[in-house]
Structure formats: C-alpha cells, structure tokens
Amino acid sequence: MARVPHLTSRPARKRALAAAGAAFSVVLATVGVVAATTGAQAAAANLVQNPGFESGALSPWTCSSGSGTIVTSPVHSGADALRGTPAGSDDAQCSQTVSVQPNSAYTLSAWVNGSYVYLGDTGTGTTDGSTWTPGTGGGYSQLTTSFTTGASTTSLTIWVHGWYGQPAYEADDFSLTGPGGGGSPSPSTGPTSSSPTPTPSASPTGGTGGTCSAPAWVSTTAYNGGAVVSYNGHTWTAKWWTQGDIPGNNAQNVWTDDGACSGSGSPSPSSSPSTSPSPSPSSTGGGNGGPHKHVLTGYWQDFVNGATVQRLSDVSSQYDIVAVAFANATGTPGQISFAVDSGLSSSLGGYSDAQFRADIATLHSRGQKVIVSVGGQNGAISVGDSASASNFASSAASIIKSYGFDGIDIDLENGVNATYMGQALHSLASQSGLGSSFVLTMAPQTIDMQSTGMAYFQLALNVKDILTIVNMQYYNSGSMNGCDGNVYSEGTENFLVALACIQLQNGLNPSQVGLGVPASSSAAGGGFVSPSVVNAALDCLASGTNCGSFKPSTTWPGIGGAMTWSTNWDASAGNQIANTVGTHLHSMP
Template sequence: MARAHIRKRLLGVAAVAALAAGGPLSTGSADAAGAAVPAHAVTGYWQNFDNGATVQKLRDVPDDYDIIAVAFADATGTPGGVDFRLDPAVGYTSEQQFKDDIKAKQAAGKSVIISVGGQNGTVSVADDASADAFAASITGLMDEYGFDGVDIDLENGVNSTYMAKALKAVHDEKSDVVVTMAPQTIDMQSTSTEYFKTALAIKDFLTVVNMQYYNSGSMNGCDGKVYAQGSVDFLTSLACVQLEGGLDPSQVGIGVPASPKGAGSGYVEPSVVGAALDCLAKGTGCGSFKPAKTYPGIRGAMTWSTNWDAAAGNAWSKAVGPHVHGLP
C-alpha cells in the first residue's frame, strides 16, 4: 500500500517470546467462518504496526467495514513464501486473542483476509516453485488464523502467469476464498499490464480490485483524456478503464486514503467518493467525465487504513460506509 509513512517492523525472536509469555499460542488450525461478501462492500486495511495512526485491535474496527485486510504478511527465506506474526505494538497479549477477534468479526458477517505486499513488501512469485510456496503458505495462514482469503498489494512487480497460478491453487484448496487486489494506478492502465492480466486470469473467482487512486500522477481515463488525481473525474474515468477492460462491476472498487495523513497525495473528501460511486452506479454526481453507461453492480470502496480512519474520528467510514451499502 503506497503511503508516506514507513511501517515499523518490530517483531524479532525476543518479541515472539514475550508475546508467547503473555498467553498460550494456538497450535491448532482455526476454521474460517466468514459470511459471503455483500454485493456492495467496504474494504479497510488494518495495520499490524504503529506508524503514528491510531493503534487498534481488530475488534475496534467499525462495523461499516465488510472486508478487513490485515497488513501485512511478510516474506520468508523461501521464494514466494509468506508468514505472519503479530507486532507487539498493536497490543495483543496472545495470538489466540487475535484469532478470537477474527472469529468475532466473521460471526458479525465480516471477512478478514491477509494482505501481501505493501510499500515495503518484497514477495516475488515468478516461477513454479515460488507459486507453489505462495499458495501453500497462504492456505496455511488461512488454516492457522482463520483468514477468509488474501489481498494482493504487491508494488514491486507482479508476474501474471505465476501469480495467477498461485491464486488458482489457493482457490482449488479453498473454494470460497476471498481474493482482493490493490494495484497502483499505473498497474491498471491497460489490459496488457501484469496486474490487469492477473485480475482477468482469475476473474471467475476474483472478489474485487480496489485500485489505489492516490500517490499517483495524472493518468489516462477510458475516454483517452488525462485526469489529475484528487477529483471525481479521476476516480470515475480510471474505474471505467477496468470496467470496460473486462472486469465485472462487482470486481471494481475505489481505493482512497482515509485522511490526508494516510497517503502522500490523492486524498479526497468522502463526499467525492460518494459522488464517484453515484456517477458509476447511477449516472448522477459526475464531473466533466460521464461514462457511456452505468454500472449499478459496482462493488464499493476501500481505504488505507482503518487506523488512519480512527485517527480522524472514523469520519471516512461513517460517511462512505452507509453510501456504499445504500447503492442500488
């Protein structure tokens, strides 16, 4: 997730020991029990680190969020392999508390997924062996923690052939897996980009692509005109590229920062997000760009992050959540 703030990675061997001392660590698998993602959904990233935003536990994430992406899994010494460890900074005294919070969110109808990548993520899936390792480690984390799925937020390159293979392997093992993606704007400008090709390759089970409409320069809209970030036209015209490029409307979401502190640039008021969603879904609220048709099935919106949202009094989710859930 591109952003101005560098996350603190604090968990070493000593920290793991301290965490274990705070409570028993679960050794058994945790069964995922999340409900189906609603037709119009709000996604929020939950920070497993302290970067100056409000530190919170999963239980603190508002009910307006339908998908909670735990950020982030970390690369292991095995190419393609990932693992997850709680950062002591978030305040859990045991892994079991975290797993219990996941189950509670699922019981409330939410999906909790593990996000891979971020600004500092170095996971590479570029051959058969790394694709197999990625799939095995994701399904392993789903078993261990009860995650409902995986979010692909790799900002250092995606190989569509092998990432698609890995995600298909996860889906083969977990047929109800929730799969989301958060590419940067440049990664979704054309169906020939690796991110776009990955999305299309897994279209039969892809949940949503929440492109990051921030920390971006000006980009081409689907009408061939150039639009600058920070406007309703930027959101609608770039969403149109994906909608007309082969993704189903239910697989397209608008990703924005929860507050000006959540990203280096590209913050828009929640009302702008609402206007963009209305423009795409109903043809109202548009700026100078108006799509040739409407997409009432548009999935919804995403934000970085639930923590930055909390730091701003949850103003983003209080405004965007009801708007998304009220779409036709």
C-alpha cells in the same frame, strides 16, 4: 501497497521518510519466464540496433508524433542518448522491431532518466513484459524485463515511453540478449505499449476441436496460461477461453501443449495452440465480500505508524472486508509467514496471538470477512516460477486455515508475474477449503491498471473466475489517463470515475471494481478526497447521477464498492469513511 500510507507504515521506513517526505517505491513489473542461465545471457550478443544512439540519428527507432530527438546531455555512456518529450495526448513512445527465435528466452534492459519512464516488449507470442520507474530524474537507473517467445514468434517490438503531460525523459544503452533472429526487420511504426488482445480463431492450431465438459481427467483448476492438469503423465495447459464448465472456472476450453481434449473428454495428440486471448468478459467472479451488494474494504495495520492503534475488534462494523496488513516473505522463494507485530502488541499493552484469533471470530460474528494481505512496502515477495508459486500457495493456505482468514489480498510493490501468481492463486483457492466463499482482493497502483498490457491487469483477468474485487489505489499517482483518453488530476471525482471506467470497459465485472482512497490527508501524500466525493463518484458510475464534468456513456449498477488505507487512519479522522462511504454503499440498490 506502493503508496505513502505504506511507505510511512513500517517504523524504519517512517523514520527515513520523515526527512525525505512522501515518495513512491520503484515497482519493477517484471513479466515472463526466464529460461536461460545468467551466464548464457551475459555471453549473448545485443540484438538492438543503434542501442546507444551513437550514430547521432534515431534510425531504426521510430517515435510517436515526432517526440524523439538525439541529445548529448545527459547521457549514460558515450556521446548521445534518446530524449522523448511527452505531450498531453502523447506518451513519447519510441520503438524498434527486432528479429528473434521462437521458444527462446530474452532479457531486455535500458538505462533511463526521468519520471514515469516505461520499458517493454510487444508481440512476444507469450506474455508481453513491461517495467517502469516513478523516479523524478536526476540520474540514470536501469530497467530490466525478461520473457520467452512463443512457438511461432520470429520478431517483436521493444519500446520505451514516458507519460502524458510529464517532463521529457532520456534513454540510453538498450540491450536485448538472447538467440539472434534470421533477418533484419524493418523499422517499427510505433505500436502502443499496451499488449493487443489476440483475436481467437475458430479453433486452436492443431487442436481436435470439441468443448471440454469437466472430463474425469481434469483434476485441478484450469487457468489461462499455465500447466495445471495432468493425464497419464502428460502436462496440460489451459490455453483457450470459450464456453465450458471446468470446475472452478467459467467460460473456457482446455487446450494443451502436447494434446487437446476432445468433446468426449479424452486427450488426443495436438500441436501447440495459437496465442490465447484474455478471459472472456462474461466470466463471473469468485468469492464474496459478505451480505452487501456493494462492499467497503479497509486495511487494518498490525504495526504502529502514528495512526490510531487498534485491536482488530476495534474496526468499525461498516467494513465488509478487513485486510490484515501484512504477511511477509521468508527466506524461501514465494513462501510467506504471518504473526502479529510485537510493536503493536506493546502499544496495546499486550495483544497476544490468541486475542487476535479471538478478534477474527468476533468480526465473523458481525458478518465481516477478514483476509490476510500480502506485500506492502516491505513485502518483497516474488512468485516467478512453478516452485515459488507452489510455495506461495501452500504457505498461504496454511496461514488461512490456522487463523481462520477468509482469503487473501495481493498488494505487491515489487512487481507481479501474471502467469505464475495466477497459478499460485488458483492453487490457493483450491487448497484453502473455502470453496466459493474464498475472498481474493487486489490493490494495484493506478499505473498498473491503465491498460490490459500491464502485468497487474493481466493478473486480474487471469484470476477473474476467483476474484472478488480490485481496489486500485486512486492516490499518490499524479495525473493519469481516463477511459476517454483525457488526462485527469488525482484528488477529483473525474479522476475516480474516468480511471474506474478503464477497468469496467476492459474485462472486469462491475462487482470486481472498487475505488481505493486514503482515509485522510495524513494517510497519503496526494489524492485525498472527501467521503462525499467518493459517494458522488460511486453514484456516477452506478446510475449516472452526481457526476462531475466527465460522465461515462454507460452505467454500472453493480459497481463493487470502495476501499481505504487504513481503518487506523479512518479512526484517527473520526471514521468518516466507515460512516459516510460505508453507509452510502450499503444503501445503494
């Protein structure tokens, strides 16, 4: 997790931060598929007009609400740079429309200076990309994101912006490399950074129509945006979400790159379909978190960092889902491994692999789910293509089967690829052998779930059919936008309610939305709230009672629950989360 509890969790990181204090790790949420070679990209011309602002003017860039100006210091190179100045209701987005070619690979980069600076692209025709830095200024750093264009894409918008109420940022030396387009586009009017949700047409372009009803040739789980089924050597892709009953999914037809399934379930020729919309909000979730309607999730540390050292069996029985932190990357792309940390074993006077496995069985006997968490501050695991997706799924399935885990938690700090990680998770759900009992949780940062244009949010929607709960981290983030467009400060009930509202209004089922909170002020650099505030926020979301000054216009009685980092820090604080929030969750109707 990109949070101070994780940043202070591993011994080496803890020592480094003892002097530096709490800080974010930089998350590069790179989205898309890079199809060109590095050499080809390096040789390509820069498609951005006025990339370094050396003209002394903004054109053809346009900036929201007049927020952009040209400055002579600080610059990355040359004499000039762009400065964007956010306001309380404006993120100072500056954008430009660029001509491109269909079905082509591109890399976008820029040098930025400031806190919460975002770089991205909209209108690619595939998966729009974005990346950001939570740096505090003091020097330029480069942001980069890559993507491929869709079959009919001839222009797209590149953009940069800061964050609401944050200080001004600078940007310089933009670069978009890839095949050049066929014309000079007009200046952009400045679309928002969020990827717009496509509007479905009556049927995909070139399709033969008809609803797939789990025909015999469907051999694996289908998902939104990747090749997952085959028939007589053809590669088929799930592209269109509507009503149907493909195994392992809800609400979709299957349309393909080189064919489509007809009502009879037989493949027939077709051209590429139009852009696919996000999964329907009517889709139901996947695995369950145990016998309770509202669940409490806690991370158990398999390492020592100053919190109470626990055996797995020491975890309070109030926790419905216990996420073992963490599995780690190997030298093979996408592959993960897991073993109990030797430092933990030493601190416990010996804690063998066999004892750990026995403790998993103990928690199972209490009705608790135990899952393995992937990532954390040191977990640089990258799933960015089909090969790494396959490696991830097979290695994770092996770990789950070996230890008897009930599923997996995705806590990646180095960015996610919504398409290929979605492919990997669907494959893992199938390979795990757990069926509908498979548990899939996620722990994105607050910034990752601000809109459906963010890669983590896209991933959650892509795997909605197997997703148990998203426990977003409501801490270490500063002020953020709520669903009403207002800015709220972390560490308040309004912050919890208004940010949860974004997920609840944008496609996730109520049961898939949880409130991730630190167990104590020692467990996070900012955002700690007392357990009573967490309970009040849950009540506000579920029934409209005990709200702060912000009260949503609707309620979500099926709200999923809450999460804490960590069970160890909770034990250090007297198990306040387990005893107060856990008890409250389990008593909610």
